[in-house]
Amino acid sequence: MRQHITIKDIARIAGVSTSTVSRALSNSPELSEQTRQRILEICRREGYRVNALARSLICNKTNVIGLIVPEVTNPFYAELSLGIETHARSLGYNVILCNGQNDAKVTEELFGFLISHQVDGIILASSQQDAGTMIQKLAPRLPAVLLGTPALVSGDEVNSVCIDNLAGGRLAAEHLLELGHRDIVYLGNRPNSLTHQLRLRGFTEMMEKAGIIPQVIDNPHGCSSIDIGCALSRKLFANGCSATAIFASTDSMALGVLQAADEYGISIPEDISLLGFDNIIYSALPKIELSTIDQRKQLLAEAAVDLLTRIIDSNEQDEFTHRMIRPTLVSRSSCRAPKK
Amino acid sequence: MRQHITIKDIARIAGVSTSTVSRALSNSPELSEQTRQRILEICRREGYRVNALARSLICNKTNVIGLIVPEVTNPFYAELSLGIETHARSLGYNVILCNGQNDAKVTEELFGFLISHQVDGIILASSQQDAGTMIQKLAPRLPAVLLGTPALVSGDEVNSVCIDNLAGGRLAAEHLLELGHRDIVYLGNRPNSLTHQLRLRGFTEMMEKAGIIPQVIDNPHGCSSIDIGCALSRKLFANGCSATAIFASTDSMALGVLQAADEYGISIPEDISLLGFDNIIYSALPKIELSTIDQRKQLLAEAAVDLLTRIIDSNEQDEFTHRMIRPTLVSRSSCRAPKK
DNA sequence: CTGAAAGCGCTTACAG
DNA sequence: CTGAAAGCGCTTACAG
Numbered sequence: 001m002r003q004h005i006t007i008k009d010i011a012r013i014a015g016v017s018t019s020t021v022s023r024a025l026s027n028s029p030e031l032s033e034q035t036r037q038r039i040l041e042i043c044r045r046e047g048y049r050v051n052a053l054a055r056s057l058i059c060n061k062t063n064v065i066g067l068i069v070p071e072v073t074n075p076f077y078a079e080l081s082l083g084i085e086t087h088a089r090s091l092g093y094n095v096i097l098c099n100g101q102n103d104a105k106v107t108e109e110l111f112g113f114l115i116s117h118q119v120d121g122i123i124l125a126s127s128q129q130d131a132g133t134m135i136q137k138l139a140p141r142l143p144a145v146l147l148g149t150p151a152l153v154s155g156d157e158v159n160s161v162c163i164d165n166l167a168g169g170r171l172a173a174e175h176l177l178e179l180g181h182r183d184i185v186y187l188g189n190r191p192n193s194l195t196h197q198l199r200l201r202g203f204t205e206m207m208e209k210a211g212i213i214p215q216v217i218d219n220p221h222g223c224s225s226i227d228i229g230c231a232l233s234r235k236l237f238a239n240g241c242s243a244t245a246i247f248a249s250t251d252s253m254a255l256g257v258l259q260a261a262d263e264y265g266i267s268i269p270e271d272i273s274l275l276g277f278d279n280i281i282y283s284a285l286p287k288i289e290l291s292t293i294d295q296r297k298q299l300l301a302e303a304a305v306d307l308l309t310r311i312i313d314s315n316e317q318d319e320f321t322h323r324m325i326r327p328t329l330v331s332r333s334s335c336r337a338p339k340k
Numbered sequence: 341m342r343q344h345i346t347i348k349d350i351a352r353i354a355g356v357s358t359s360t361v362s363r364a365l366s367n368s369p370e371l372s373e374q375t376r377q378r379i380l381e382i383c384r385r386e387g388y389r390v391n392a393l394a395r396s397l398i399c400n401k402t403n404v405i406g407l408i409v410p411e412v413t414n415p416f417y418a419e420l421s422l423g424i425e426t427h428a429r430s431l432g433y434n435v436i437l438c439n440g441q442n443d444a445k446v447t448e449e450l451f452g453f454l455i456s457h458q459v460d461g462i463i464l465a466s467s468q469q470d471a472g473t474m475i476q477k478l479a480p481r482l483p484a485v486l487l488g489t490p491a492l493v494s495g496d497e498v499n500s501v502c503i504d505n506l507a508g509g510r511l512a513a514e515h516l517l518e519l520g521h522r523d524i525v526y527l528g529n530r531p532n533s534l535t536h537q538l539r540l541r542g543f544t545e546m547m548e549k550a551g552i553i554p555q556v557i558d559n560p561h562g563c564s565s566i567d568i569g570c571a572l573s574r575k576l577f578a579n580g581c582s583a584t585a586i587f588a589s590t591d592s593m594a595l596g597v598l599q600a601a602d603e604y605g606i607s608i609p610e611d612i613s614l615l616g617f618d619n620i621i622y623s624a625l626p627k628i629e630l631s632t633i634d635q636r637k638q639l640l641a642e643a644a645v646d647l648l649t650r651i652i653d654s655n656e657q658d659e660f661t662h663r664m665i666r667p668t669l670v671s672r673s674s675c676r677a678p679k680k
Numbered sequence: 681c682t683g684a685a686a687g688c689g690c691t692t693a694c695a696g
Numbered sequence: 697c698t699g700a701a702a703g704c705g706c707t708t709a710c711a712g
Contacts, residue, residue: 356682357682358683359683360682360683370681370682372681394688396688397687398687398688399688
């Protein structure tokens with residue numbers, strides 16, 4: 001069944017050596033145009049397809065990039081991975097997209113899988129604190145880029161691309177302050193996520209300048225989701241919530257807030273303003289209309305691929321690059337001035 | 341830089357032949373437990389990792405399944421791919437997830453990529469009419485399963501797993517009829533999609549039994565999305581819409597209807613009831629609360645993987661299997677009885 | 681229980 | 697311009 005046709009078969013049919021077939025396929029210049037065409041025609045006719053495994057084994061290059069995301073079901077990562085795949089393809093690389101499932105064990109296995117398969121480099125998208133350390137430990141020597149978390153701050157020797165979360169937090173604070181909010185909740189802070197730490201820090205610093213100390217509600221889970229956002233908000237609302245605005249750590253969390261608010265008869269934005277972070281496509285839906293901080297996924301994706309391929313090509317690694325992208329505010333209708 | 345440690349290095353360090361190292365790694369029984377442990381310890385210490393390319397080349401088996409989805413950014417496919425990956429992993433297979441981007445050219449390239457990389461089998465998730473033919477043409481001889489479209493009907497010689505779309509269409513019709521609707525629009529029919537044809541047929545057959553001929557609005561694009569749903573609905577609403585209910589061909593399309601309705605000041609479900617198809621997670625959001633037909637992604641995913649691995653193991657292919665999963669109605673609040 | 685040898689499908693110096 | 701040979705990293709009969 002799995003009997004593929006090989007270069008040997010083609011050589012036999014064409015009456016040439018395997019070397020010649022190989023050269024015809026790789027567009028080697030040292031070959032008469034005539035024989036090349038004749039051989040290529042035979043390949044086409046016989047449905048020949050090069051065995052990438054064998055070729056990569058020889059060339060020590062696969063032209064494959066491994067991409068690990070925490071969860072494809074989160075639209076933020078789905079959109080990000082689409083951007084990465086598209087840009088990588090335009091540069092001649094294929095992408096193997098893997099689902100870490102927010103699980104360190106699975107992620108570690110995926111590293112093993114990708115390395116075993118000799119990928120040329122790895123992009124790890126993560127908001128986990130230890131993502132940089134993971135790369136160092138699991139893929140030393142392999143070109144790698146950490147996407148979404150600034151490795152610079154954590155001191156790991158890895159390359160990274162991410163949004164400026166500090167600036168993002170500040171943007172959020174400015175927006176809510178300008179609208180006149182004073183009693184504000186930051187919902188869903190993940191203490192073990194550097195990304196979230198920075199987001200929070202930018203937010204609180206700006207708030208404190210205005211003499212305000214926001215209430216911070218931690219998210220003890222390793223990820224953010226609608227369900228978690230909903231659960232945390234239920235607790236908040238159950239205890240009676242005086243705040244006029246909630247800044248949710250991600251859009252998914254914000255969608256959860258929306259759900260809990262609905263259950264408690266709280267209107268958004270009439271009773272409470274809601275601001276998210278990420279700008280996933282569902283935030284733009286009517287009835288949702290979530291104001292949010294845009295992570296600019298397209299820019300992130302391209303920067304990560306560009307950086308990784310540059311490292312792969314340079315074949316050296318004695319300095320590390322960190323790129324930060326500036327976030328922007330997307331103002332929709334989930335935020336307004338507080339009631340007097 | 342990309343100097344990996346090989347079996348030869350291990351052999352040298354351990355003072356044995358490469359054969360022995362290989363046997364230690366593959367848990368071959370013909371080996372003293374003592375040397376095995378000694379060798380494995382060295383491998384661990386040196387951070388040795390088997391080169392999957394070389395191993396697969398010899399074994400003629402990769403334990404990798406290729407999965408092509410039209411778009412990971414569609415939550416339906418994102419959830420489906422998660423189910424497939426999880427189930428495949430539990431059976432010892434890794435999954436290479438690829439993004440067809442709703443583009444025949446890209447999909448064809450992906451087939452080439454996967455076949456070149458010697459995957460053991462392919463799952464193609466698609467709602468395109470010609471998906472079965474594509475498999476036959478691009479991957480004859482390779483174990484493959486078409487997911488989401490019934491190959492049986494199209495007469496292609498491929499295996500398939502899908503929901504019973506005819507039954508799904510009937511379920512939708514029954515629900516709207518029971519609520520008392522008589523003036524109904526089916527929005528987003530894709531004439532070149534067998535899946536959608538069946539959905540429509542089940543729907544109209546049931547309607548016609550009740551003496552009703554629904555208005556059908558075609559979707560000329562090759563895919564369904566929020567934007568397309570919105571654009572089609574705008575046209576519908578702009579011309580004045582008498583219908584009391586809309587059955588959208590997918591949940592994404594339904595979200596687009598919601599958006600257009602909002603623009604035209606039409607309330608759902610007060611003015612018009614809205615029913616979707618798929619049951620993506622965003623349909624469950626408050627304020628959205630979309631009634632829909634559940635495709636039961638988990639069952640689909642598992643059935644596809646089970647079928648594919650069975651074919652891979654059997655190593656023969658002279659009969660083709662078609663599995664259909666029964667859809668269910670998920671009734672939320674976007675559908676109600678029409679105003680008198 | 682262990683090793684030498686052949687071979688998986690390919691590429692690339694090295695000759696001619 | 698073309699071919700014979702070596703080799704990528706591994707596995708597996710075949711001897712011993």
